[in-house]
Amino acid sequence: MSTANTTPLFPFDNQFARDMQGMFAPWEPAKVPAPRWLRFNHALAESMGLEADRLGSDEGLQVLAGNVVPEGATPLAQAYAGHQFGGFSPQLGDGRALLLGEVVTPEGKRLDIAFKGSGRTPFSRGGDGKAAVGPVLREYLISEAMYALGIPTTRTLAAVATGETIARDRPLPGAILTRVASSHVRVGTFQFFAARGDIDSLRKLVNFVVNRHYPALADAEGPERALGLLRAVQTRQAKLIAQWMGVAFIHGVMNTDNMTLSGETIDYGPCAFMEAYDPQTVFSSIDHGGRYAYGNQPGIAQWNLTRLAETLLPLIDAEDSDKAVALATEVIEAFPAEFDGHWLNVHRRKLGIPATQEDGPPGQDTEAEQDRNLVNDYLQLLHRHGVDFTLGFRRLSRVLRGQSSEWSSQFAAQAEPDLQAWSQRWLSRLPSDGTVARSEHADAMDAVNPLYIPRNHLVENALDAASDPGDMALFERLLAIVTRPFDEREADALAALAGTPEQTQGFRTFCGT
Structure with a gap:
């Protein structure tokens, strides 16, 4: 008599797949040869109401490596466009990611479960759709650090090594990340359909985002629903960027396809935390002009929101384009004052x-x-x-x-x-x-000024060791430190110190694509 557990591993309820036909391509993850755990986020799984022990077992490993599509999943690659460093690409989409499905937590919160690095999709544009161990663990580390800092963020459920070697500037060990997000709808999602003049899809997107993230707008109708959504997204983004600024976080690639409608931080590619305070700080190897420098982030957020506003104009007023522009402009022009209010309150708390x-x-x-x-x-x-920004405030x-x-x-x-x-x-x-x-x-x-952040040299040391020779000890140690960022501990004294000039000189981060 079999004792195998026959209940679904995930209690999926896949709203996006069910309601948003035409906005994605059904697809399945590529099989991998030799999956092994890098790390499983047991606490996150439990908070989501999942069977953490089962999910962290060999059964779960095969699922989170992409080798087994779990019961109830509807894996799909989402379509979106985006402005990348100011230049518009009308079709981007999930080139190495798949939305596996959605679950509802015991508290009633709906969450996406998605892969990153699970192979080619119809949107891969010549890429291999894979990810390396280093970038996967960077996202795990930084996203969990951001969560511990109280900043809205996607989170990481698991990191799995695939047993593959992938080609980048040098051969690297492959990995897959499982990301948890309130949703994956981005400014670029709206741009995809606006570029095609698909007003019906834009209206469906507005309704989807309102119902999922902004229920207070549920009774708003017609133009006021679209305009209300723009205001609401702007408010969340103003607060989010103010929180980034308060911990010296630099996203590194604030393209419109990396700005969520939910107001969560997403896509931890060339991100880093600034140490010595300088508003012009840039770490991303591809940001040659400093577009996404630390001090430019509020202005870029407003620029991205302006692109969102442009997609909504036909829904704000289809008959009078000048009126639609005027109404949207009024919202966008309120961003600096709104951001300033959040920024001021963040820094007031930092100063007591x-x-x-x-x-x-x-x-x-x-x-x-x-x-x-x-x-x-x-x-x-x-x-x-x-x-150093972090110690300059903490030691005050x-x-x-x-x-x-x-x-x-x-x-x-x-x-x-x-x-x-x-x-x-x-x-x-x-x-x-x-x-x-x-x-x-x-x-x-x-309680608001962290002592421990993911110091760049510590992050790189941990990722290098995890990639070659595959030693996770430094990663585990650093993860434990940065997920308890506020409580001073004598044993972690060295992790609180800024990097030396030799460690910080010329430091660069990479997208990991």
Whole structure:
């Protein structure tokens, strides 16, 4: 008598496949010769209501390697277009990814489960559709670090080595990543159908995104639904980019096909965390002009949202294009002020400053403007003296604990007068309720200013070891550190330090395509 578990491995309920016909190509993952676990995210599986032990077994390995299509799956490659470094490609699509299906968590949240690196699709455009161990583990590491930092992000359920060798600039071991996302609809998805004049598909997309991500708009009809969606997406993106800026995260490739309608960070290709503060910092090897530099990210987000707005114009007003443009422009022009509000609140929390009811746009003589100047002046100090962004904020709380030298020692000696002047302004902005209150402020600052981020040299060391000779120990150690980013631990002291000049000089990241 068989004791095999016959219940489905995933309780799939595949809304996109069911409702969005014409927006994808049904496809199956390529078989791989010798799959083995790199890492399985047991905690994520449990939080999704999945049978984690079973999914992390040999049965699950064959499924997450693409060798077995699980019951209820409807694997498909999604269609989308996109502006890549400003140039429009009318057809991109999932060239090495497949949406396996969707599950609904015990809390009622619908999530996509998708492969990355599972082989060629109809959208591969000459590529092999594969992924290497290094880029797969980079996405695992950085996405889980972002989740631990409280930033909306796709997550990684599993990384599986395939037993293949794939050709890049040199032969590399192959791997497949299993990504979990609120959905994979992007600005580029809308651009794909707008470029073809397919208004019906655009309307279906609007309804899909509203029902899945913005239920508050469910009762909106006609033009107000499309315009309301644009406003809602803009709000989420303004907040997301402000959160990126608050932890010195550089996405590296903010093409329109890498901006989700859900407001999650997606596609961890040439991403990295800035160390010495400089708004012009670029790590991506393909970003020759600095389009996606750290300081350019808010402006690029607005540019991408403008491209989204263009796709929605026929739904905002089909009869009067000038009116549609005017209405969409009003929304897009509100982005800088909306972003600034989120950015200011992110940095207020980093400085332990309470919010005010007087918030207004930059330039007005308000408490908000004083706080804005205080933050910007501190960033200028960090920039002028080449101070690490993460430690520059984290060690500021030491001042409130009577350990000012641990903060000021990060700066050059000649910075002392400027530090004194700035710190007096900062301290005067904090509520003065005695020693206990100061300690509480310090604790609140430490709860939002991470001590541990994925330092670039540590990431590269871990990925190199995992790729050749296949040693996962450094990766596991670093993952454990960056997924507990706020609590100081003596054993992890070295992981908190910025890289040396030898480690940081000329550092570059790559797409891994």
